[in-house]
Amino acid sequence: MEPAGHDEHEHHGPPIPHYSSRIKPETLGMYLFIASEIMLFGSFFTAYFFVRIVNGVPWPTPPFELPVFVATINTFILMTSSATMHWATVSIKRGNVWGMRAGLLLTFLMGLAFLISQLYEYLRAGFNTSDGAFPTIFFCLTGLHGCHVFVGLTILAFMTIRAWRGHFTSEHHHGVEIGGIYWHFVDVMWIVVFTTVYIL
Amino acid sequence: MRNPLRSEGEAYRLLWIVVGGAAVIIVAAFINTWLGVAVAVIAFGALGWWLMHEPVPGAAEPPPVVTSETPPGTHRVLVVAPPGTESVVVPDGAEVLVVVPALSSTSEALTGAVDDRRHDAESTAAALEARLDGARVEVGADDPALAVEDALRVFGADEVLVVGDDGMLEAIRERVALPVSRA
Numbered sequence: 168m169e170p171a172g173h174d175e176h177e178h179h180g181p182p183i184p185h186y187s188s189r190i191k192p193e194t195l196g197m198y199l200f201i202a203s204e205i206m207l208f209g210s211f212f213t214a215y216f217f218v219r220i221v222n223g224v225p226w227p228t229p230p231f232e233l234p235v236f237v238a239t240i241n242t243f244i245l246m247t248s249s250a251t252m253h254w255a256t257v258s259i260k261r262g263n264v265w266g267m268r269a270g271l272l273l274t275f276l277m278g279l280a281f282l283i284s285q286l287y288e289y290l291r292a293g294f295n296t297s298d299g300a301f302p303t304i305f306f307c308l309t310g311l312h313g314c315h316v317f318v319g320l321t322i323l324a325f326m327t328i329r330a331w332r333g334h335f336t337s338e339h340h341h342g343v344e345i346g347g348i349y350w351h352f353v354d355v356m357w358i359v360v361f362t363t364v365y366i367l
Numbered sequence: 368m369r370n371p372l373r374s375e376g377e378a379y380r381l382l383w384i385v386v387g388g389a390a391v392i393i394v395a396a397f398i399n400t401w402l403g404v405a406v407a408v409i410a411f412g413a414l415g416w417w418l419m420h421e422p423v424p425g426a427a428e429p430p431p432v433v434t435s436e437t438p439p440g441t442h443r444v445l446v447v448a449p450p451g452t453e454s455v456v457v458p459d460g461a462e463v464l465v466v467v468p469a470l471s472s473t474s475e476a477l478t479g480a481v482d483d484r485r486h487d488a489e490s491t492a493a494a495l496e497a498r499l500d501g502a503r504v505e506v507g508a509d510d511p512a513l514a515v516e517d518a519l520r521v522f523g524a525d526e527v528l529v530v531g532d533d534g535m536l537e538a539i540r541e542r543v544a545l546p547v548s549r550a
Contacts, residue, residue, distance in 0.1 A: 195477065201372060246386065253379040347375030351382045358382070362389045367396050367403065 248277035262337040445524035463502035
């Protein structure tokens with residue numbers, strides 16, 4: 168059978184029904200993962216609002232103080248890391264492999280700096296989870312986010328290694344795109360955590 | 368609705384929109400707590416409204432119309448038969464390909480839970496193949512128009528016959544530059 172007048176790639180029969188017409192499975196997987204993450208964060212935020220608004224617990228409970236300055240610096244670090252992540256994606260789309268490598272490496276290093284800074288913040292906080300509802304919610308929310316940064320760093324590490332091994336091109340860079348979506352999502356969640364926990 | 372995480376670029380844009388929104392909420396909350404709450408409600412509402420009304424990339428562009436060519440001296444017919452079809456009348460002397468789209472709901476397609484629907488389509492395809500002499504019968508995509516497009520890539524046809532409702536007929540007419548009629 169000769170192909171019809173159509174400029175698509177060559178096929179060996181119709182594609183699998185549930186694959187061709189819809190979203191790519193790996194992208195759908197990332198969406199479902201992020202949806203579950205939103206629900207997870209949502210449950211922690213529910214606890215936060217319950218403790219703070221319904222129970223009227225002072226935030227932060229005296230005599231404790233939140234390390235706002237360190238968290239603000241961390242916020243700038245994460246925002247900058249999103250910019251470098253975006254730079255990496257734009258670079259590979261334009262065929263600039265070294266731009267992508269530099270972007271990914273910088274993003275990884277800034278994510279690592281965020282995590283180290285957060286651990287330092289924990290050590291110097293002056294309170295722990297046995298000191299009441301406020302510290303418990305504080306450590307749970309920021310710790311949950313920190314876990315996500317750790318996962319993001321693991322993804323970034325693999326992306327960076329793959330970038331150095333030449334796995335990505337201007338045509339094939341889905342791995343960078345998906346990792347970038349996750350990293351920006353983690354940063355969006357940090358903005359929400361930072362605003363609610365540290366500022367308001 | 369536009370998906371704010373559709374791509375890395377869009378996720379990056381969402382991040383800065385959230386940063387801007389958070390800054391406004393913080394300023395309002397410092398002025399008055401309840402003003403901050405009101406601004407937060409408005410900000411979330413505005414974000415939702417924007418996502419609902421932001422045009423989806425590519426949505427306004429009409430889908431490409433598929434053309435088809437057949438070898439000289441042949442008459443080829445592509446038949447679309449939904450699952451459950453018991454019989455199909457095809458023109459005499461024509462080469463026939465019957466496509467049975469594995470119709471599924473949106474939730475089934477999105478979650479990949481289409482095994483039962485595909486099984487239905489395969490049963491119909493097997494039954495039709497036994498009844499139609501010399502015709503090839505295949506299972507197609509879950510979207511009938513897409514199933515036709517897929518089939519036309521490997522089976523150039525002169526016309527398309529549809530065993531289905533008006534909606535299916537119109538959807539296929541919009542996507543192919545061939546005579547499309549009811550079987």
